[in-house]
Amino acid sequence: MNPEYDLELSGITKRFGATLANDHIHFGVKKGEVHSLIGENGAGKSTLMNILYGLLRPDEGEIRLGGKPLVLRSPKDAIANGIGMVHQHFMLSPSLTVAENIVLGHRPPGQRVLWKPREMERHLEAIRRDFDVDLPLDAPVSSLTVGLMQRIEIVKTLYRGAKILILDEPTAVLTPQESEELFHTVRKLSQAGHTVIFISHKLREVMEISDRITVLRAGRSVDTVNKSDVTPRLLAQMMIGREIRGLEPKDTDRGPVALSVEDLAVPGDRGTLEVRGLSFELRMGEILGVAGVEGNGQTELAEAVIGVRRPAAGRIEMQGEEITRMPVGKRFERGLAHIPQDRVKEGLILDFSLTDNLVLSIRNGPPVSKHGVIDWRAAQTVSRKLIADYQIKASSPEEACKNLSGGNMQKVVVARELSKKPRVIIACQPTRGVDIGASEYIRRMLMEMRDAGNAVLLISADLDEVMELSDRIMVMYGGRKTGELLRAEADEHKLGRMMFGITESEEAEG
Numbered sequence: 197m198n199p200e201y202d203l204e205l206s207g208i209t210k211r212f213g214a215t216l217a218n219d220h221i222h223f224g225v226k227k228g229e230v231h232s233l234i235g236e237n238g239a240g241k242s243t244l245m246n247i248l249y250g251l252l253r254p255d256e257g258e259i260r261l262g263g264k265p266l267v268l269r270s271p272k273d274a275i276a277n278g279i280g281m282v283h284q285h286f287m288l289s290p291s292l293t294v295a296e297n298i299v300l301g302h303r304p305p306g307q308r309v310l311w312k313p314r315e316m317e318r319h320l321e322a323i324r325r326d327f328d329v330d331l332p333l334d335a336p337v338s339s340l341t342v343g344l345m346q347r348i349e350i351v352k353t354l355y356r357g358a359k360i361l362i363l364d365e366p367t368a369v370l371t372p373q374e375s376e377e378l379f380h381t382v383r384k385l386s387q388a389g390h391t392v393i394f395i396s397h398k399l400r401e402v403m404e405i406s407d408r409i410t411v412l413r414a415g416r417s418v419d420t421v422n423k424s425d426v427t428p429r430l431l432a433q434m435m436i437g438r439e440i441r442g443l444e445p446k447d448t449d450r451g452p453v454a455l456s457v458e459d460l461a462v463p464g465d466r467g468t469l470e471v472r473g474l475s476f477e478l479r480m481g482e483i484l485g486v487a488g489v490e491g492n493g494q495t496e497l498a499e500a501v502i503g504v505r506r507p508a509a510g511r512i513e514m515q516g517e518e519i520t521r522m523p524v525g526k527r528f529e530r531g532l533a534h535i536p537q538d539r540v541k542e543g544l545i546l547d548f549s550l551t552d553n554l555v556l557s558i559r560n561g562p563p564v565s566k567h568g569v570i571d572w573r574a575a576q577t578v579s580r581k582l583i584a585d586y587q588i589k590a591s592s593p594e595e596a597c598k599n600l601s602g603g604n605m606q607k608v609v610v611a612r613e614l615s616k617k618p619r620v621i622i623a624c625q626p627t628r629g630v631d632i633g634a635s636e637y638i639r640r641m642l643m644e645m646r647d648a649g650n651a652v653l654l655i656s657a658d659l660d661e662v663m664e665l666s667d668r669i670m671v672m673y674g675g676r677k678t679g680e681l682l683r684a685e686a687d688e689h690k691l692g693r694m695m696f697g698i699t700e701s702e703e704a705e706g
């Protein structure tokens with residue numbers, strides 16, 4: 197045990213069948229530090245943190261807290277020892293209020309009864325004050341933004357006495373503004389002596405928030421470094437074990453119209469119009485980026501184009517044919533592909549194998565099936581090739597998708613959609629939660645699809661991604677277009693203003 201460390205995991209090994217997810221990992225954390233845990237998809241981050249949170253038992257290795265060995269049989273043990281975890285998928289009851297969600301099922305330490313309302317209020321108030329987090333305590337959770345839900349999860353773990361907080365890719369679901377607020381909370385936590393373990397793929401964030409950084413690669417710990425001793429480039433190399441190449445966007449000739457959207461109005465789940473009179477054209481051979489803070493109609497736009505949400509007005513054409521009311525299946529037959537933003541809910545059948553998800557769900561013809569009879573061997577060959585091309589980490593093509601890490605699930609969706617040889621691709625947050633190596637690959641694939649003369653509508657809240665890939669960028673705010681720029685004309689400042697509703701003419705007036 198290194199006396200510097202408050203928490204130390206040593207020799208942690210965990211196998212899932214043939215997969216060695218954690219291979220003698222060493223991970224030491226100091227009190228009050230923000231310690232980032234980074235690594236490519238499937239590197240073993242979630243497995244290690246699930247062990248620390250008592251969700252998984254290691255096959256080998258030891259955990260020590262404050263110098264004493266710690267055996268964690270369940271999250272209850274972890275919480276009792278001051279270890280809390282905020283997962284990527286929130287565990288909240290939508291119909292209950294914020295306050296009810298926070299206190300739900302929690303008893304004050306050593307007592308049999310639940311908190312009394314006054315004590316509860318006092319306890320919550322202390323958390324609110326100490327960490328400068330504001331919450332609408334009486335609001336039902338169903339009415340809140342994702343950023344607020346995450347804040348509730350953090351307060352919930354603090355309420356249960358967490359001193360060490362594990363945040364599993366917390367910014368993956370946040371807007372840039374919400375991420376800033378989260379960082380403010382993280383800094384407050386660290387100042388108050390709490391330890392934060394921050395899992396992320398975004399090196400810029402890691403460089404901004406961390407004191408120290410541990411890099412995992414293929415189940416092993418590569419190194420732990422001080423933030424001041426590294427650069428993002430060096431971290432990327434440590435993660436993927438080689439130099440990364442930059443992407444060189446290339447100017448291509450714009451072809452005929454791939455997608456034309458005219459005066460489109462689309463209602464959201466609550467019946468109010470989320471897309472309001474939107475018109476634009478996407479050409480073959482181009483990537484049109486749709487920038488904007490999430491929740492400004494981008495999702496409803498994508499859903500209307502792929503056909504799962506009915507527009508209230510307007511017209512959509514694909515390659516000259518009207519598709520406004522065309523059934524989804526027909527649109528796909530005509531060459532549309534969709535990379536959904538919620539891959540778990542919309543993109544995959546989790547209990548099914550990789551081959552099922554990669555190949556069988558989309559191919560009805562040769563070589564995978566003939567006259568309705570599936571050729572399993574051919575299906576497996578196609579599946580194996582996709583697994584290799586996209587470097588999907590799985591023990592075999594028969595592995596169930598639910599066993600894959602989050603980033604690898606995304607690779608499955610992208611591999612399947614792009615392998616359909618589509619003509620028009622609607623890509624929604626295609627690299628969210630995906631590591632650098634795989635992001636680079638997915639971005640390169642989107643550019644290759646474009647260079648081969650196809651069209652890509654890239655909806656992304658990641659401004660860097662939009663600027664890196666797009667030939668043109670359109671900004672959405674409040675369901676409308678607030679501007680459209682060529683990549684060469686776009687900069688963060690201009691786009692940022694448009695993202696908050698300042699139109700091009702207002703922009704020109706300064």
Ligand SMILES: Nc1ncnc2c1ncn2[C@@H]1O[C@H](COP(=O)(O)OP(=O)(O)OP(=O)(O)O)[C@@H](O)[C@H]1O
Pocket residue numbers: 212213215216217235236237238239240241242243244589590599600601602603604629631
């Ligand atoms: N329950 C499971 N059964 C089988 N294999 C699993 C299981 N959980 C994880 N694995 C495998 O263990 C390896 C490590 O996965 P883990 O989820 O820890 O990676 P990660 O670094 O968190 O990745 P990501 O960034 O994509 O979330 C992967 O190859 C994964 O497929």
